[in-house]
Amino acid sequence: MxxxxxxxxxxxxxxxxxxxxxxxxxxxxxxxxxxxxxxxxxxxxxxxxxxxxxxxxxxxxxxxxxxxxxxxxxxxxxxxNFERESSRFCPNLEEHGHFHDKRSGTIHDVTFKPGVQLADVLELPPGTLITDIEITLRGELPTAHS
Amino acid sequence: MxxxxxxxxxxxxxxxxxxxxxxxxxxxxxxxxxxxxxxxxxxxxxxxxxxxxxxxxxxxxxxxxxxxxxxxxxxxxxxxNFERESSRFCPNLEEHGHFHDKRSGTIHDVTFKPGVQLADVLELPPGTLITDIEITLRGELPTAHS
DNA sequence: AGCTTGTTCAAGAATAATTCCAATTTTCAT
DNA sequence: ATGAAAATTGGAATTATTCTTGAACAAGCT
CATH class of the missing domain: 1.10.10.10 (Winged helix-like DNA-binding domain superfamily/Winged helix DNA-binding domain)
Structure with a gap:
């Protein structure tokens, strides 16, 4: 070739x-x-x-x-990564999670409410070093007409 | 047989x-x-x-x-599930996440601080139905002598 | 106890996503 | 331009998991 x-x-x-x-x-x-x-x-x-x-x-x-x-x-x-499905790729570098809508099969970025740090809401030994976080949710987004 | x-x-x-x-x-x-x-x-x-x-x-x-x-x-x-590694299994049914300690390779359950609901700290459209949550962290636990 | 029907088990084959490999090509610094 | 190092390619290999098939089993009925 x-x-x-x-x-x-x-x-x-x-x-x-x-x-x-x-x-x-x-x-x-x-x-x-x-x-x-x-x-x-x-x-x-x-x-x-x-x-x-x-x-x-x-x-x-x-x-x-x-x-x-x-x-x-x-x-x-x-x-x-969602469960054991194929990996997916995302250019959004800000800290965010992913919501998988069962109804449409689409995936949406989810951010924290302003001022919230995940480390603040978790029970972790003091001094724990977090290098990577992954949050994935599954569920259904509200329908337009509901 | x-x-x-x-x-x-x-x-x-x-x-x-x-x-x-x-x-x-x-x-x-x-x-x-x-x-x-x-x-x-x-x-x-x-x-x-x-x-x-x-x-x-x-x-x-x-x-x-x-x-x-x-x-x-x-x-x-x-x-x-951690990344694309083999699935792991856990009998802890309470809502919790998992922390993967890079140093020891061990995995630890992580709970929310009392009173915290994940849905409360995330930016989600009102009416969103969450059926499943997965939180995984990677990092290093503090050493005993530090 | 024996029969029937649906469920579970075991063993190996099959699958799907991903990684590896060797040969070729491209890139970058000279 | 040239050579060394890195990237690309196509196909083979790997790995975790699922599927398939027949045998074994359990539960309910007679």
């Missing part, structure tokens, strides 16, 4: 940064990242794979996984 | 209930459940499998999965 070269070096948009927080920004990583910024519906790796093919027809699923992992490790995006 | 019969009907302890919340209590389910009650270190299905073999040498991993699923569905135990 020879046309991969042309795909990878082709027309990298001028707004594509050389790197994000120390991560070398390749064409593939950039397109994956941009897609997540533009479509904030918490896609799975496979969703990203199918969508990003529009722009990078030759990208492989393994590369999508690699890109997502790199972006997560460099803090550019977050990985979200 | 014929000795399954003898194993299954053998000496069901007199304190084994006929059922738990509508779930027919078989020897296998009972041993799995009892093990979880006695060893509250959040074992995986495979951990349970290896441990329960002491009492039921012929039990299969599939049966352990079946038992755990049945117990979860009938509300007797909870299934806990």
């Amino acid at each position: 020879v046309n991969q070269a042309s795909e990878s070096t082709q027309e990298s948009p001028s707004d594509m940064p050389a790197e994000i927080s120390g991560l070398r920004m390749t064409r593939q990583r950039w397109e994956v990242y941009r897609l997540l910024l533009e479509q904030r519906d918490h896609p799975t790796a496979n969703d990203v794979f199918m969508r990003v093919k529009d722009r990078l027809p030759n990208i492989s699923l393994a590369t999508v996984y690699n890109c997502l992992e790199a972006l997560v490790q460099h803090g550019a995006i977050r990985q979200v | 014929v000795n399954q019969a003898s194993e299954s009907t053998q000496e069901s302890p007199s304190d084994m209930p006929a059922e738990i919340s509508g779930l027919r209590m078989t020897r296998q389910r009972w041993e799995v459940y009892r093990l979880l009650l006695e060893q509250r270190d959040h074992p995986t299905a495979n951990d349970v499998f290896m441990r329960v073999k002491d009492r039921l040498p012929n039990i299969s991993l599939a049966t352990v999965y079946n038992c755990l699923e049945a117990l979860v569905q009938h509300g007797a135990i909870r299934q806990v």
Whole structure:
């Protein structure tokens, strides 16, 4: 396969940064990242794979996984897990949880009320160092007509 | 294999209930459940499998999965997920989260401070129905000598 | 006790998400 | 431009879990 070269070096948009927080920004990583910024519906790796093919027809699923992992490790995006389902990915870096609406199957970001810190409401030994928090809710959002 | 019969009907302890919340209590389910009650270190299905073999040498991993699923569905135990690791199982039915200590690899139950309801501290549309909550933290517990 | 019907169990095959691997290609610094 | 290091690719491999099938079992009835 020879046309991969042309795909990878082709027309990298001028707004594509050389790197994000120390991560070398390749064409593939950039397109994956941009897609997540533009479509904030918490896609799975496979969703990203199918969508990003529009722009990078030759990208492989393994590369999508690699890109997502790199972006997560460099803090550019977050990985979200619901039960044992496929991981989903989210460019919202603020501290927030996720609400899974059973009715529509959609996932929504949920923030704390102003001034609330999770560490303040949990019973933890003093001196505990929290490096990562994950909050997931399942339920039903109110219907418009109720 | 014929000795399954003898194993299954053998000496069901007199304190084994006929059922738990509508779930027919078989020897296998009972041993799995009892093990979880006695060893509250959040074992995986495979951990349970290896441990329960002491009492039921012929039990299969599939049966352990079946038992755990049945117990979860009938509300007797909870299934806990950390990232994409194997599910872990927990007999603590009170609302609580889980703290994963990076230093020791152990998992600890975390409760809310008295009077706190998670729904009170989150920004959710009024009328939202929450059916399930999962809170997981990762970090380091303070050392004894610090 | 024996029959019937629905449930559970065991063993292994199958599945799905993810990771690994080796070869090629790209990137970046020189 | 060149070479070393890093990234990409496609496919194979892995892992946790679920599915499948037939045998064993339990419960209710006669």
